[in-house]
Amino acid sequence: MIQVLIVEDDVRIAEINRRFLEKVPGFQVVGIATDGKQAREHLEVFEPDLVLLDLYFPDMNGLDLLSYIQSSYRRTDVIIITAAKEIETVREAIRGGVCDFIIKPVIFERFQEKMLQYHRYRSKLNALEESSGQVGQQEVDELLRGAVSSRGREGAGAYLPKGIDRLTMEKVSAFIREMEESVTAEEVGRRMGVSRSTARRYLEYFVSKGELEADLAYGTVGRPERVYRSRMREG
Template sequence: MINVLIVEDDPMVGELNKRYLSQIEGFQLKGIASSFQSALHILGEHHIDLILLDIYMPGKNGLELLTELRAQNEAVDVIVISAASELDVIKKTLRYGAVDYLIKPFEFERFQTALSDYRRKQKVYSTHRNMSQKELDAELFQKKEATEKVQLPKGLTKSTLKLIWSSIQSFENESFTTEDLAKHTEISQVSIRKYLKFLEDIQVLNVEMAYGTIGRPVFQYNVNTGNLN
């Protein structure tokens, strides 16, 4: 499980982030901090892998907390969730190693994409000690090439495609079904089939028909790694 700390001074927003987090598999909330000091206290009491960090807080703000964590060489990742849309603030957080930045207000789908992508990368880190350039490109950076360099048919959106692709990546080299993806993403199987059909059409996915336990045909998909570049 990935241990998470929410740093948010607004109780309602903190509760919303907590509810969103509870809907995504693989994450465990360790605490909610409303200030710089309370965040440091929880970090001292628990092993935290990921902080969902607000910028605007009374007293020392989230950017100061991020700066302090890096000065202490804390091995913790940060996803910023903030109303701060100033480019200078965004650039500073990214320079200090924030792995994603969500500007309030945001949709659950965007939140889920950020967390799913983070989870996928952590799985890669935990299963590799060394990586070749080819593996690095395929495992960590290939998602952008497979989902962002394409023209989508009418009715499909890039944000949903990225979410589905992130879920597909979590299966690594294993086959999966629309039902598997629906459980991971909480997107309807009807919608998922449209995106899988698109990925099949551009030859990113292979599909074959198998038969389930009651004899009904089941379509199983796997990534065509040879066509990702």
């Protein structure tokens, strides 16, 4: 689970962001800070993986907190969620090392897309750290696409097979990263709120990409059923 700290001075908006995040698999809100003092205290206590950061606060500039996070919490990433639209602010935030920048008002579909994109980036980064700890050009390209753009190879609808929707694909992708045991298409469909045939179509897509492995399970009655398990947990 990716541990998230929300830093937002408007309590109502902070609550909306929390509820949005709870709908996206793979994330957990560990705290909400409404001013600079709380933000620094929460950072010290939780050392979160990700901070969702507003830029406007009565007692601080969000860009100053961004700089503080980058210098003191090197493993904490930042996604800015703000009403600021000035190009210089956006440029300064990018130079400051943000993973992404979301303009208010926040629509859930856009929020979800950004979070799933970040989840893919973080998962790839963790997998590389746990393996050799080294990267080649392809891995660097994939990390950069995941970190700064929604136009990555998996995110570009033009490159997806017919019948594969990008948002649904991202949901299934996040789901399979959390898989700890083999599952059937029926189980996935029930847990994700889609039909069995839809679940199977996406599961087979990930089999073709090498992220899932499929086999046949023989029960006590009826025909054998195709089961899927994540190859990301092997070894």
